[in-house]
Amino acid sequence: KAGVTQTPRYLIKTRGQQVTLSCSPISGHRSVSWYQQTPGQGLQFLFEYFSETQRNKGNFPGRFSGRQFSNSRSEMNVSTLELGDSALYLCASNFQETGGPYEQYFGPGTRLTVT
Amino acid sequence: GQQVMQIPQYQHVQEGEDFTTYCNSSTTLSNIQWYKQRPGGHPVFLIQLVKSGEVKKQKRLTFQFGEAKKNSSLHITATQTTDVGTYFCAGRPGNYGQNFVFGPGTRLSVLP
Numbered sequence: 001k002a003g004v005t006q007t008p009r010y011l012i013k014t015r016g017q018q019v020t021l022s023c024s025p026i027s028g029h030r031s032v033s034w035y036q037q038t039p040g041q042g043l044q045f046l047f048e049y050f051s052e053t054q055r056n057k058g059n060f061p062g063r064f065s066g067r068q069f070s071n072s073r074s075e076m077n078v079s080t081l082e083l084g085d086s087a088l089y090l091c092a093s094n095f096q097e098t099g100g101p102y103e104q105y106f107g108p109g110t111r112l113t114v115t
Numbered sequence: 116g117q118q119v120m121q122i123p124q125y126q127h128v129q130e131g132e133d134f135t136t137y138c139n140s141s142t143t144l145s146n147i148q149w150y151k152q153r154p155g156g157h158p159v160f161l162i163q164l165v166k167s168g169e170v171k172k173q174k175r176l177t178f179q180f181g182e183a184k185k186n187s188s189l190h191i192t193a194t195q196t197t198d199v200g201t202y203f204c205a206g207r208p209g210n211y212g213q214n215f216v217f218g219p220g221t222r223l224s225v226l227p
Contacts, residue, residue, distance in 0.1 A: 033214070043158070043203065043217035056214045059116075090157060101163030102207075104148070104215070108157055 002027065004093045004107030012113045018079040021110045023091030025072050031055070031094035032074040033104060034066060038087045048094070049074055078112075086114045117142045119206045121218035129226050134191040136221035138204035145207050147187045148215065149178060153200040161189075194225045 005024040013019050025032050033056075034046040045058040049068035066076040078085055088111050092104040118141040128134050138147065146165045150158035162171055164180035164187060171178045177190040187206075191198055201222045205215040 035217075042219045043205075045214040045216070048214060058214060101148070101165070102146070103160050103163070104150075104158075105160065106150075106157040 004091060004105055006089075006091050006107040006110050008110060009108060010111045010113075012115060013081050014115050015081055015083060017081050018077065019081060019112060020075055020077045021089055021091075021112075023074045023076075023093075023107060025074070025091075025093030026095070026105055029093040029095050029105075030072055032068060032072065033092040033094055034074070034076050035090040035092065035106075036060075036087045037090055037109070043090070046076065046089075081114045083114050086112060088112075117206070117208055117216050119204060119216045119218040121202075121204060121221050123221055124219065125222045125224070127224045127226065128194050130196060131193050134194050134198070134223055136189050136202050136204075136223075138187045138189075138206070138218050140185045140206045140216075142185070142208055144184050147180060147184075147207070148205045149187075149189055150203045150205065150217075151200050152203065152220070156200075158203060191223075194223070196225050196227055199223060199225050 007022045031050040033048040036044045047066050048056040052068045063079045068074040088109045090109045091107045094104050096102040120139045122137050148163045149161040152158045162178050167184050168182045169180040175192045179188045201220040203220045204218045207215045
């Protein structure tokens, strides 16, 4: 099976702009989570989608939003970018067999730099 | 809210030495996961622990979940240079549907 795909891999934006990041999960996986990783704050949970519905949300401002499509692909959007939004944005494709562990398979991430 | 801490923040070992990282949660966990992230890479799932006092082994790696389900440890025996990276624990509270909270990670350096 192909792994988790994230596009673009690198992005440079200026303050005030908005950005959309894309994630294609592993085939057959219906749940996708998004994380922000920074040296100062570590890995922080943004949101999780399952079958096109947001199942869980982290403590991020409303400028951060996401959605999931019927083919399980997911996008996250950040509006009115701030310098502090510079980070590695990781998408995880989630899978759990009945009685098995809840496994998160991370993609390579999108490195966003806000100038 | 729930907090997950890890110690130490950094660890430098000589190849062949053992290594242990500890993870502590402010709240009881339903389960805990461990991930490894190589420099420049992304986190890779290693294991999930669910039961109180559970111990699992993967070759040279031993994972333990505390009796109170609030702490966990990862022990690597006879480290190798391929063990270099940051090890994260991620804890999930008792209620279904809540997200995993990641610890800050322990960065391991192995000197050949």
